[in-house]
Amino acid sequence: MTPTITAFKASPDRGRGLARDMRVRWAFEEVGQPYEVRLLTFAEMKEPAHLALHPFGQIPTYEDSELALFESGAIILHVAQQHAGLLPDDADGRARATNWMFAALNTVEPPILELQTAMFAERDRSWFAERLALIHDQIRVRLGQLSQRLGEADWLDGHFSAGDLMMVSVLQRLGSSGLVAEFPNLAAYVARAEARPAYRRAFDAQYAVFLAASAG
Amino acid sequence: MTPTITAFKASPDRGRGLARDMRVRWAFEEVGQPYEVRLLTFAEMKEPAHLALHPFGQIPTYEDSELALFESGAIILHVAQQHAGLLPDDADGRARATNWMFAALNTVEPPILELQTAMFAERDRSWFAERLALIHDQIRVRLGQLSQRLGEADWLDGHFSAGDLMMVSVLQRLGSSGLVAEFPNLAAYVARAEARPAYRRAFDAQYAVFLAASAG
Numbered sequence: 001m002t003p004t005i006t007a008f009k010a011s012p013d014r015g016r017g018l019a020r021d022m023r024v025r026w027a028f029e030e031v032g033q034p035y036e037v038r039l040l041t042f043a044e045m046k047e048p049a050h051l052a053l054h055p056f057g058q059i060p061t062y063e064d065s066e067l068a069l070f071e072s073g074a075i076i077l078h079v080a081q082q083h084a085g086l087l088p089d090d091a092d093g094r095a096r097a098t099n100w101m102f103a104a105l106n107t108v109e110p111p112i113l114e115l116q117t118a119m120f121a122e123r124d125r126s127w128f129a130e131r132l133a134l135i136h137d138q139i140r141v142r143l144g145q146l147s148q149r150l151g152e153a154d155w156l157d158g159h160f161s162a163g164d165l166m167m168v169s170v171l172q173r174l175g176s177s178g179l180v181a182e183f184p185n186l187a188a189y190v191a192r193a194e195a196r197p198a199y200r201r202a203f204d205a206q207y208a209v210f211l212a213a214s215a216g
Numbered sequence: 217m218t219p220t221i222t223a224f225k226a227s228p229d230r231g232r233g234l235a236r237d238m239r240v241r242w243a244f245e246e247v248g249q250p251y252e253v254r255l256l257t258f259a260e261m262k263e264p265a266h267l268a269l270h271p272f273g274q275i276p277t278y279e280d281s282e283l284a285l286f287e288s289g290a291i292i293l294h295v296a297q298q299h300a301g302l303l304p305d306d307a308d309g310r311a312r313a314t315n316w317m318f319a320a321l322n323t324v325e326p327p328i329l330e331l332q333t334a335m336f337a338e339r340d341r342s343w344f345a346e347r348l349a350l351i352h353d354q355i356r357v358r359l360g361q362l363s364q365r366l367g368e369a370d371w372l373d374g375h376f377s378a379g380d381l382m383m384v385s386v387l388q389r390l391g392s393s394g395l396v397a398e399f400p401n402l403a404a405y406v407a408r409a410e411a412r413p414a415y416r417r418a419f420d421a422q423y424a425v426f427l428a429a430s431a432g
Contacts, residue, residue: 051361051364055361055362055364055365056319056323056358056361057361058323066308067308067311067312068312069311069312069315070315070319071315071318071319071322071323072318072322073318073321073322074311074314074315074317074318074319075315077314077318078311078314092282092283095283095285095290095294096283096284096285098290098293098294099285099286099287099290099291101290102287102288102289102290102293102321103272103286103287103290105289105318105321105322106287106288106289106321106322106325107272107274107287109322109326110325110326110329110330111333113326113330114326114329114330114333117327117330117354121350122347122350125343125346126343127341127342127343127346127347130341130343131338131343131347134337134338138333142272145267145271145272145273146271148267148271149271
């Protein structure tokens with residue numbers, strides 16, 4: 001059975017691929033698993049039918065014949081465990097790739113989420129400029145540590161894995177801040193991932209939704 | 217081989233069990249896996265030997281004969297996959313429990329981490345009171361959604377799992393804020409978890425480290 005995910009009918013990022021369905025689409029493309037997409041308005045995301053699937057009223061969700069999931073990390077790990085292409089064959093390598101997924105989501109992403117919240121909720125406050133500088137410095141600490149670890153390698157632990165997919169997806173959220181560009185090896189790492197054919201297919205698919213919404 | 221984790225030699229939480237080694241200790245206790253602990257000072261955490269193990273210079277880490285991990289989420293998932301007691305037997309149930317681990321770490325914890333950062337870095341700023349109110353409201357949204365989903369159930373998805381272990385560990389970080397108490401079913405959920413013998417053993421073990429550090 002083809003799994004179904006949910007995504008924004010009209011993504012607030014205007015098709016830049018920053019919504020969390022992009023990560024899941026990319027994972028499907030990497031492993032060659034076809035998928036279907038059900039588009040939701042913001043109002044629909046807060047209705048009981050969707051809250052039954054996603055208690056926090058967000059996207060994406062994942063549904064196959066019997067299973068429903070709602071966290072992009074868990075969805076991607078599930079897809080990666082079911083199909084070859086996103087995790088190494090050996091158990092220790094799989095644990096290390098999973099470790100990088102958690103590092104992306106729980107160590108690198110939190111200050112980036114804080115930046116996004118501040119851009120949304122604190123832009124008009126008197127303290128915004130000072131806060132922005134504080135958050136940028138927090139993010140720089142994490143990026144510096146990540147840059148140090150990556151060094152001259154192409155990927156975080158040998159071959160491209162779900163850990164890289166997640167880390168790049170998190171770094172992309174810094175797009176317009178200029179912070180990733182301060183670390184040339186991280187900028188090259190993101191560019192390397194974005195050049196993957198699976199990434200391009202996923203990007204084009206979510207961009208097509210934006211174009212359709214704009215035309216509609 | 218008995219795995220070894222790292223923990224603070226002198227935890228900044230003064231033995232309240234809020235450092236991330238507590239989650240891992242609790243997981244070991246739930247599955248009955250003995251473990252060893254290597255204690256680190258803050259200075260040692262930033263030295264090359266530890267950074268080779270943990271690129272972000274934090275605790276805990278996990279080492280067994282061949283494998284090294286550094287994210288508490290990945291460590292607990294690895295322990296749960298290797299031993300019975302923290303994940304259901306069926307594949308779909310395991311995916312759902314893993315989903316709750318990611319929900320704890322990537323949906324519920326980020327605003328709680330933001331609160332902790334603000335308490336640490338913004339307490340002396342002119343805007344602190346206003347910011348605190350904003351963050352508390354963000355956290356209340358998440359807690360309200362979680363409370364709604366939990367309802368009258370004991371645990372998030374049937375039996376106690378690694379998902380509950382992680383969610384409770386995240387909620388505990390709100391300890392002194394009074395926010396969890398605003399949702400009586402969440403307060404009861406945390407208390408239910410803290411009454412588990414495995415939790416008590418883990419708590420006592422990390423508390424003994426604090427007592428020893430205080431005495432020394």
